[in-house]
Amino acid sequence: MLRHVPNQTPLKTSREQSFLQYQTENEFMQIYKGNLHEIFNSRYPVKPENVFYPDVKSMLDRLDAKSTEITNLITDFYFYDYHEIHPTVIYDNNLFGNSYGMEIYFDTNQSCYSYEYGANCQADYVDYGLDFRCDLGNMMRSSRKMHPFFALFAVGNFDHCFNYFFFHVYSSRPNSNLKVGYKGNHTLNNFFLHYEAHCKYGSSYASLCDVWFCVLNTKKWKSSAMPAIKTYIYTYSTHYSFEWKIHEAVSNTLFGYTMVSRKSGVLIPETEINAVTYKILEIISETGNFCPDCFYDDKVLTVPVQFSIGNDSVVNSMLPPSVQPLQTGFVQFRAYGRTGSVYAICPAVKVNDWRSEYVCIGGMNNPQSHRFDDCSDFTNWNGLPGTLLNETTPVDYAHSRKDLDSTIMIFYR
Template sequence: MLRHVINQTPLESSREQSILQYQTDNGFMQIYGGNLHAMFNLRYQLKPENVFYPDVNSMLDRLEAKDTEITNLITDFYPYSYGTHPSRLEDSNLFGNYYGMAIYFNPDQNCYPYEYKANCPSDDVDYGLDFGCDLGNMMQSSRKMRPFVALFAVGNFDHCFYYLHFRATSYRPSTDFFREYKGNHILNNFFLHYEAQCRYGAFDASLCDVWFYVSNAKEWQSSEMPPIELYNRTYTSDYYFGWTIREAVSNTLFGYTMVSRRNSVLIPEIEINAVAYKLLEIISETGNFCPDCYYDDDVLSVPVQFSIGNASVVNSMLPPSVKPLQTGFVQFRAYGRTGSVYAMCPAVKVNDWRSEFVCIGGMMNPDSPYLDDCNDFTNWNGLPNTAVQEVTPVDYAHSQRDLDSTILIFYR
């Protein structure tokens, strides 16, 4: 039986003053050693797991499998070569004897603990390699396919990263002519926005740098996209083209692709628009933004019967940003977005990163230190700088009443 009471409530009056009380009736604990100590040691060990990363490689697999569907949309597509540099695309017909094209990514965090810096260095992307950023739950990867594609899956579940900068640096002379395009596409619940710059005239082949982002508020729980600042600079022998986002976004996919055409002919807007829609078609086959963020087979969820309160009361206590969750259960073991493990989820069942906001008894992942992952009520106070309300949950935070409460556990 579990009983939720305000701190310092005398034990003898805890039932009368309890907020919630519920119990199991299937004798499950006898199967796992008879008590919590035995259950956690023998069956559901509290060991941190891996950081939750969004999966970009399944998207890249589908894009690569359908690459000809993309290149067929470009008249006289030029199948450029890559060269040998790990982070630059080098092709003499596109870049002459210059350094080629590089993709640069710069994220910046603004969250606790300030002394811990996530492994997200500002640097050029090494083509063909995966790279994960633990604190922001971001994963980037790319494929040396034609057309070249780089994807940046920004989980950023706790809005830790408030600044993202993406840019392509291409070494072509300022004598190039250029044209800019942009547009939007909607497919079911998916939304894609793109901006492109097409260069032609200086070398034997023309190119278009295309930046795009994809969001889905329903299936991916993507946050609303803030304004994007276009970053566009032209110099004597090179240019920068990219985006800057100065607000936190979550569950959003950013991407880059480069298409090219023979004979230095401008690629028309209608073809770039078609490429963008084809990208959306292929990416929209992704069901979950972060499929590895879900787990079902290594936790124990036991139904409960309410003797004080009910499922509606539990729902009223849950932070609005974690809803919906299944109520009417007590769950043993859960995992957070940084790989931390939590002992118990009282009155709810959860199978993803939201556990840290509703479960208790946290054990920090030593490979990914993060504030408040190691205490009784984990991150029940929500995200950093959240203004906790007295009796009303807000954002990812419980109310102050819940934070000042105790959960009593009785078993026999």
């Protein structure tokens, strides 16, 4: 039985002062020798897991497997070379002559936590072929040296703390090249793709199109709405940069870049770029869950409860609005947060994803994410840093002050 009461309530009067009480009735603890020690020690150990990251590698695998279908959409596709000279620069003499080549830069910024929390989310150039992870924002980027080249940036940003994203491609092409820009949208079932392309052609070099795109699905992936993207193109005598800037807290959204080329310096027409980006959407749309590792149904013990004080409506009124909806009428043993932290008990709710840190108790942090202080009874029940708590009403990701100033008593026999 679990009983929620104000802090410092005497045991003798705890029932009279409780605002929530519920108990299990299936005698499940007999399976575990009748105590919590055996549950947590033998069957459901409270040990941190991995940080939750969106699915990027499988997307790149599928793009790679169907790369021929993509290159066949471009007339006389130019299969550029990958020179192993510098990890962040792609060289090819027929694309860039003897100039620097092409590199991609990514930057992001968050507003919820102090600066030291963002140590592994810093701005940097993309190391081609390597994964890079940001645990604070549950973001992952990776790239693949294939034809065409792809770089993907999966933005989880579950708590919407990151509110600035900058995507930059720097390419060494002479200003004498002719240039043209394309943009367009595609929809497929509930998926949506927006792309913008900057193309160079008309010289002895192979023609080239830099293509930025973003993919979202507000239903299946629970993506945020299509962000407002500001596009910048800066042209110099020997090089140019093509940039996207977003000043919004996007979440569960995929951003990507691909480099499409054609022999003999002939312009790649808009119809072919349109066909390539639609094929990309077809391939990406095979991704069922944006973050499949964020779910852990098979790793928890969930037991239904009966309320003797309060009910499901009372529990729902206590839940922070930003984590709703959640299933109520359960007690759950062990749950995991977005940074791999583990929580002993989820009182009155059932959760199988990153939201556990805002509704479960008894936290133990993941040593690999040492910047988070997740060791306490009511870890993160006060929501994001700087949240102004209400006395009796939850707000954003935070419980009310009444919940934070309470005690959860656990009785078992």
